[in-house]
Amino acid sequence: MIRAIMILVITVGAALLGGSAYSQSPISTEKLTIRLGYQPLTPSWSATIITSAKLWKPYLPNVDIERFDTMSGMPLVNNMLAGRVDIAIFGDMPSIVLGSKSQLTQTRLIAIIEADHGEEAVIYVKKGSPISSVKELNGKTVSVPFGGFTHRFAEVVEAAEGIKFNFVGQSPEVGLSNLQAGKVEAFIPWNPYGRLAAARGYGQALVDGTKYNFWSLRDMVASKDFIDKHPDVVVGWLRAELDAQKMMRERPDECAKMIFEDWKKFDVPLDVIRPDFSYKIFPDDIPPEWRKVLVDGSAFLAAHKFIEKEPDWSVFIDDSLLKKASTVPSQLK
Numbered sequence: 178m179i180r181a182i183m184i185l186v187i188t189v190g191a192a193l194l195g196g197s198a199y200s201q202s203p204i205s206t207e208k209l210t211i212r213l214g215y216q217p218l219t220p221s222w223s224a225t226i227i228t229s230a231k232l233w234k235p236y237l238p239n240v241d242i243e244r245f246d247t248m249s250g251m252p253l254v255n256n257m258l259a260g261r262v263d264i265a266i267f268g269d270m271p272s273i274v275l276g277s278k279s280q281l282t283q284t285r286l287i288a289i290i291e292a293d294h295g296e297e298a299v300i301y302v303k304k305g306s307p308i309s310s311v312k313e314l315n316g317k318t319v320s321v322p323f324g325g326f327t328h329r330f331a332e333v334v335e336a337a338e339g340i341k342f343n344f345v346g347q348s349p350e351v352g353l354s355n356l357q358a359g360k361v362e363a364f365i366p367w368n369p370y371g372r373l374a375a376a377r378g379y380g381q382a383l384v385d386g387t388k389y390n391f392w393s394l395r396d397m398v399a400s401k402d403f404i405d406k407h408p409d410v411v412v413g414w415l416r417a418e419l420d421a422q423k424m425m426r427e428r429p430d431e432c433a434k435m436i437f438e439d440w441k442k443f444d445v446p447l448d449v450i451r452p453d454f455s456y457k458i459f460p461d462d463i464p465p466e467w468r469k470v471l472v473d474g475s476a477f478l479a480a481h482k483f484i485e486k487e488p489d490w491s492v493f494i495d496d497s498l499l500k501k502a503s504t505v506p507s508q509l510k
Contacts, residue, residue: 204236218349258282264411270329287399292467297368304378310383319345
């Protein structure tokens with residue numbers, strides 16, 4: 178009888194621990210520095226939240242972060258290919274480019290950090306423009322970052338409306354100034370650039386991707402070499418990512434202020450950042466609907482010869498460590 182009771186106690190104790198190999202904090206006591214790639218002034222926010230709130234420290238107390246910031250995605254791609262960045266936060270298009278170069282460097286897409294159902298892709302025209310419908314942009318000069326998700330959105334709009342834009346490939350900051358100067362009829366950036374155009378009084382939204390069922394996402398990619406050498410560290414970082422997503426879902430005001438402080442040198446007002454929380458999705462997994470966004474983006478890049486071949490999705494997307502991280506009890510306060 179006593180032996181049976183002891184077995185029951187042990188069984189219940191194991192159940193309370195959640196059955197996870199990572200149920201105790203910290204996940205790893207390894208001492209190292211993660212070289213983190215990040216692109217400010219994009220919808221990719223979790224790097225700011227994790228580093229500002231030090232969310233990784235309960236899980237990885239001996240890990241330091243060296244953040245490499247760049248204003249466009251391709252320098253992040255190049256630095257990962259060169260082995261100078263371990264983990265990076267990407268827009269969907271640069272991550273696809275990286276995944277297509279597996280013959281140079283093996284990387285893995287390990288999490289989706291943020292997504293939307295079309296609200297992030299917006300066509301802006303100049304404030305007071307006589308253009309009141311997308312069809313009126315037929316043949317007009319439209320600024321897009323070539324190869325970005327808003328470029329793909331523009332082509333979806335063309336196909337849906339039976340029109341053709343006169344594209345000029347420009348970075349969002351150049352497109353922003355050209356819209357202000359009246360050098361382009363429309364501008365299709367990602368936020369905060371579009372909201373900045375409106376906030377500064379020289380841009381107005383014409384239509385967004387919800388009308389065209391155009392979804393987009395941002396994700397996290399890690400070097401396979403880093404994963405192989407430090408799997409528990411990656412699990413700990415992903416647990417911090419899950420905490421960041423929980424914070425952004427439940428405490429948007431607090432998170433918006435962190436982003437505002439992180440971007441202060443770029444002069445982005447808090448009221449430009451905060452409204453985006455109303456539509457953003459912060460997934461805790463990589464479900465089929467978001468995988469399809471990546472596959473569709475890959476087909477677009479291949480069609481334009483921005484990539485020579487599409488990634489092997491069965492290899493490039495790897496959610497195994499994310500699943501392990503999700504079993505770790507959160508230390509978020």
